[in-house]
Amino acid sequence: MKIQNSACALALGSAICLASGCVTSTVDQMVFNEPTEGIGNSTVVILGRRHASDYDTEPDFVECVGDHISSGDRSVEVIGELEFINDFYPWFEPRTAPLQLADLERLIQREPVVAEKLASLRTQYMVWIDGSTVRGDSSGSMTCAVGPGGGGCFGFGTWSNDANYEATIWDFTEHAEVGRISTSATGQSYMPAVVIPIPIIAPVQGTACDGIGDQLLQFLSSQY
Amino acid sequence: MSGLMTSVPDARALLRLAGALLLALLAGCGPAEVVVKGNFPAPTMEKLPLTIGVWYDPGFANHEFYDEAKSKKDSSWLVKSGEAQVQMWNTVLNGMFARVVPMVGQPGPGQMNPSVDAVLIPQIAELQYAIPAHTNVKVYEIWIRYHLQLVTTGGDPIADWTMPAYGKTPTAFLQTDQAAVNLAAVMALRDAGANFATSFARVPGVQTWLQQRLGNGREANL
Numbered sequence: 001m002k003i004q005n006s007a008c009a010l011a012l013g014s015a016i017c018l019a020s021g022c023v024t025s026t027v028d029q030m031v032f033n034e035p036t037e038g039i040g041n042s043t044v045v046i047l048g049r050r051h052a053s054d055y056d057t058e059p060d061f062v063e064c065v066g067d068h069i070s071s072g073d074r075s076v077e078v079i080g081e082l083e084f085i086n087d088f089y090p091w092f093e094p095r096t097a098p099l100q101l102a103d104l105e106r107l108i109q110r111e112p113v114v115a116e117k118l119a120s121l122r123t124q125y126m127v128w129i130d131g132s133t134v135r136g137d138s139s140g141s142m143t144c145a146v147g148p149g150g151g152g153c154f155g156f157g158t159w160s161n162d163a164n165y166e167a168t169i170w171d172f173t174e175h176a177e178v179g180r181i182s183t184s185a186t187g188q189s190y191m192p193a194v195v196i197p198i199p200i201i202a203p204v205q206g207t208a209c210d211g212i213g214d215q216l217l218q219f220l221s222s223q224y
Numbered sequence: 225m226s227g228l229m230t231s232v233p234d235a236r237a238l239l240r241l242a243g244a245l246l247l248a249l250l251a252g253c254g255p256a257e258v259v260v261k262g263n264f265p266a267p268t269m270e271k272l273p274l275t276i277g278v279w280y281d282p283g284f285a286n287h288e289f290y291d292e293a294k295s296k297k298d299s300s301w302l303v304k305s306g307e308a309q310v311q312m313w314n315t316v317l318n319g320m321f322a323r324v325v326p327m328v329g330q331p332g333p334g335q336m337n338p339s340v341d342a343v344l345i346p347q348i349a350e351l352q353y354a355i356p357a358h359t360n361v362k363v364y365e366i367w368i369r370y371h372l373q374l375v376t377t378g379g380d381p382i383a384d385w386t387m388p389a390y391g392k393t394p395t396a397f398l399q400t401d402q403a404a405v406n407l408a409a410v411m412a413l414r415d416a417g418a419n420f421a422t423s424f425a426r427v428p429g430v431q432t433w434l435q436q437r438l439g440n441g442r443e444a445n446l
Contacts, residue, residue, distance in 0.1 A: 086265040089414075089418070117268060
């Protein structure tokens with residue numbers, strides 16, 4: 001009976017894996033000064049790091065994390081990334097964005113207009129997300145042909161995706177960095193093709209977004 | 225007879241169709257053209273209490289970059305950035321200075337122009353681009369090197385310097401090469417504006433000029 005149940009669980013797991021691709025993920029976090037009553041009527045802005053030469057934090061990943069927080073607790077107001085960097089142009093461009101909290105404090109002292117604008121937005125937390133999702137090894141082969149009677153493909157392809165992100169939380173009230181959350185996710189996607197290719201995509205970036213979003217929700221929201 | 229009557233319009237229609245197909249094929253052979261379009265935000269900074277003039281050379285205001293295909297596999301590229309350049313520079317300068325005045329002609333002896341504190345003349349010294357077809361990297365990139373001159377209305381030099389700008393965008397699903405090159409160009413223009421707005425007061429010649437105009441205390445805050 002026990003063996004039967006294990007076999008069922010294995011079959012179910014395999015079916016789920018085959019339907020959406022398999023993803024494994026880990027989340028590490030270290031946070032201090034968590035607001036016990038949530039962030040009240042303050043706002044939080046989530047920004048992506050784009051100063052590295054070989055990768056950019058994807059804007060849609062930053063948006064996904066923001067949406068995850070907003071949908072998890074509607075009382076947490078998240079300012080849109082593009083709206084924020086346009087409002088504070090030219091201070092948050094890839095070339096000029098502050099890398100340390102001290103850089104931001106220097107900017108606030110030097111440019112009172114920036115300080116006034118930040119105060120008017122009631123921004124208490126700034127979250128910087130650094131990382132990207134990359135496509136790893138791929139294998140397999142597929143042949144497609146088109147003729148007068150129609151077309152089709154035959155073959156099998158598989159590839160892996162790796163996502164690595166780190167979120168750093170700056171607290172304006174405490175003038176301190178109050179947390180770091182990192183997540184990594186790896187997944188294998190498949191594409192079998194018998195006439196029609198059927199992509200079975202591993203939701204690697206989505207899993208990483210949920211992982212980092214959940215931890216940020218726990219930090220920012222009083223409901224979690 | 226009736227057969228002939230019906231066949232003549234058919235032949236004309238066929239000729240028209242063939243002509244249209246030929247035109248479409250020829251259009252396909254032309255360069256990939258990008259007219260850079262984007263929105264540029266005004267800088268959030270304290271304005272300098274100065275009136276700056278700006279002169280856009282016709283070569284700058286109508287700037288276009290043409291790169292001929294190196295092989296039959298590649299396509300030629302025509303990137304028209306003049307209009308977006310003027311739009312970006314006007315927005316940035318209006319956010320940095322109390323007043324911005326466009327010049328009537330290139331500053332120089334005998335040239336009548338409105339009275340201003342100084343005139344900025346931006347020029348593009350070099351523009352390069354890279355697309356995934358060239359580099360096998362899934363990123364579209366644009367580099368621009370500006371030659372900037374700050375002169376008096378009489379054309380006497382105050383400062384002369386070069387400034388780099390860079391923009392990149394990754395490949396995206398269902399995004400055309402043209403849309404990606406446009407986005408990379410807009411990013412490069414944003415970078416140019418950001419670089420100029422944050423480094424202008426630190427350019428040696430400009431620093432001295434600002435000290436003369438505004439005094440040491442004000443300049444030290446820039």
